Amino acid sequence: MSSSNSSTLKEMRNGSVSENGLDYKSGYGYGGGVKDQYGEDSATEDQLITPWSFSVASGSTLLRDPRYNKGLAFTEKERDAHYLRGLLPPAIFTQELQEKRLMHNLRQYEVPLHRYMAMMDLQERNERLFYKLLIDNVEELLPVVYTPTVGEACQKYGSIFRRPQGLYISLKEKGKILEVLKNWPEKTIQVIVVTDGERILGLGDLGCQGMGIPVGKLSLYTALGGVRPSSCLPITIDVGTNNEKLLNNEFYIGLRHKRATGKEYEELLEEFMHAAKQNYGEKVLIQFEDFANHNAFDLLAKYSKSHLVFNDDIQGTASVVLAGLLASLKLVGGTLADHKFLFLGAGEAGTGIAELIALEISKQTKAPLEETRKKIWLVDSKGLIVSSRMESLQQFKKPWAHEHEPVKGLLDAVKAIKPTVLIGSSGVGKTFTKEVVEAMASLNEKPLILALSNPTSQSECTAEEAYTWSKGRAIFASGSPFDPVEYEGKVFVPGQANNAYIFPGFGLGLIISGAIRVRDEMLLAASEALAAQVTQENFDKGLIYPPFTNIRKISAHIAADVAAKAYELGLASHLPRPKDLVKYAESCMYSPVYRSYR
Numbered sequence: 001m002s003s004s005n006s007s008t009l010k011e012m013r014n015g016s017v018s019e020n021g022l023d024y025k026s027g028y029g030y031g032g033g034v035k036d037q038y039g040e041d042s043a044t045e046d047q048l049i050t051p052w053s054f055s056v057a058s059g060s061t062l063l064r065d066p067r068y069n070k071g072l073a074f075t076e077k078e079r080d081a082h083y084l085r086g087l088l089p090p091a092i093f094t095q096e097l098q099e100k101r102l103m104h105n106l107r108q109y110e111v112p113l114h115r116y117m118a119m120m121d122l123q124e125r126n127e128r129l130f131y132k133l134l135i136d137n138v139e140e141l142l143p144v145v146y147t148p149t150v151g152e153a154c155q156k157y158g159s160i161f162r163r164p165q166g167l168y169i170s171l172k173e174k175g176k177i178l179e180v181l182k183n184w185p186e187k188t189i190q191v192i193v194v195t196d197g198e199r200i201l202g203l204g205d206l207g208c209q210g211m212g213i214p215v216g217k218l219s220l221y222t223a224l225g226g227v228r229p230s231s232c233l234p235i236t237i238d239v240g241t242n243n244e245k246l247l248n249n250e251f252y253i254g255l256r257h258k259r260a261t262g263k264e265y266e267e268l269l270e271e272f273m274h275a276a277k278q279n280y281g282e283k284v285l286i287q288f289e290d291f292a293n294h295n296a297f298d299l300l301a302k303y304s305k306s307h308l309v310f311n312d313d314i315q316g317t318a319s320v321v322l323a324g325l326l327a328s329l330k331l332v333g334g335t336l337a338d339h340k341f342l343f344l345g346a347g348e349a350g351t352g353i354a355e356l357i358a359l360e361i362s363k364q365t366k367a368p369l370e371e372t373r374k375k376i377w378l379v380d381s382k383g384l385i386v387s388s389r390m391e392s393l394q395q396f397k398k399p400w401a402h403e404h405e406p407v408k409g410l411l412d413a414v415k416a417i418k419p420t421v422l423i424g425s426s427g428v429g430k431t432f433t434k435e436v437v438e439a440m441a442s443l444n445e446k447p448l449i450l451a452l453s454n455p456t457s458q459s460e461c462t463a464e465e466a467y468t469w470s471k472g473r474a475i476f477a478s479g480s481p482f483d484p485v486e487y488e489g490k491v492f493v494p495g496q497a498n499n500a501y502i503f504p505g506f507g508l509g510l511i512i513s514g515a516i517r518v519r520d521e522m523l524l525a526a527s528e529a530l531a532a533q534v535t536q537e538n539f540d541k542g543l544i545y546p547p548f549t550n551i552r553k554i555s556a557h558i559a560a561d562v563a564a565k566a567y568e569l570g571l572a573s574h575l576p577r578p579k580d581l582v583k584y585a586e587s588c589m590y591s592p593v594y595r596s597y598r
């Protein structure tokens, strides 16, 4: 079969594209070689020679194609069949041996950024091996390809730039965005993560260099959620940057002017959203990531009516925090409605979480949302959000302006409100001071303290501070990871309240059901599914999230419950509904194990 063209590997396809377009279940057989039950890369339209076969290059071109390259793992037969003789040294490694070697090499780097660069190089060289490493060593590698290291990578993106990843759409491409999308080599796209780089983690405006975020998020879509890499598209929209340091940096890779705003900005985004739907259909999931507050809420509100959109910072973060709160009830007792919540930070994360908590309490107690919101208080840079500030508040803060006299700082707000739960979502580090944590500990037997801001440098407090200042009584989780802490002979393991628990499984649920819109009920379903995955063993360690080691199983459960909700709401287009959605979700997941080529 492979002889049909001397530079062509023709792969016969044994199954058919399933109705949901995933085609994972059917799988491709590589010329009758190993069939795997998991994900397979679909042939793009251009590659389709007949409906049942497609071709990829061989020889040195095959070695340079990260999608198909296996490096030293090419077998003797494959080396013969695909013109690789002499292009590789004689040794043949298993994928496991390659993995062992790479992990060993990676651990030699002491600087986290060097590990990040090594991982990106691997992704560009041998995609399956990259995902094998990431999946098998998720706890160790998450901080490398994701927060905190990805933050530093974005700050230095221009300097460490090697090969471009993702798609860049700048103001220069205005009027031509559809053509730009068509330049991307893959035609079947299921998830786009898009940023405009204006609020990268808690690091602020990094302009075009924000690209590290969509790239990192999508690698987790694959590793944690099993969405196949070829159907993921990272996009950065470059409308300029207001970051003077970057504008003056000779290695900056973006447009060298201030951000376009108003009509110019809106028109570019409108063109992009329109082109994405036109090119990929209405079931493509568009995840907004790290937009600034002043655009994030408006974009989500505007496009959630016409597109399948999800804002990770508003909705994903909300869902993961709600999950942690639901789980924590096992440790602190009572119901969600028994608690009082205080936030530092009233942006995307703060107000998004607040709203989802209010919705869940409302669902549980049948009380109206206006009432349940009153259990939740937010502090912004001007102090406690209260009704006397109503006039000057941005729209998204208004629902949280309750009756109370003005209160300036966080410490005074803690004393005045007496919360049981304190949540940091301000993007400003070191704001949960000793006094604040001590005040929480004096009010509560087991204060719940969530320091969500990323990366680690922006965390409201460290795990060690939370445990020490509360004399070991705090239940603590943070947005970026912290190592376990020993306090008075006891080891405390902090959880990671990061949206990475939610978005991969959430997205998979939307994809497998063919959902056409995102609804809050789906976010609640995801939270409840995640909370249900916390085991007694986790609780015994004080954890309110399960470890990331089981994330694929967790994602399958989240996906199943999100898909079930999509079917229930009549928003799922893939019919009939599979009976066992957990099994189905698992069967749809991409596997990084090499396939045999004949």
Ligand SMILES: O=C([O-])CC(=O)C(=O)O
Pocket (backbone or CB within 6 Å): 147, 200, 201, 202, 290, 312, 313, 453, 454, 479, 498, 499
């Ligand atoms: O990327 C992360 O670690 C979580 C997140 O969305 C953010 O901080 O913006």
Ligand SMILES: [Mg+2]
Pocket (backbone or CB within 6 Å): 201, 289, 290, 312, 313
């Ligand atoms: Mg984000």
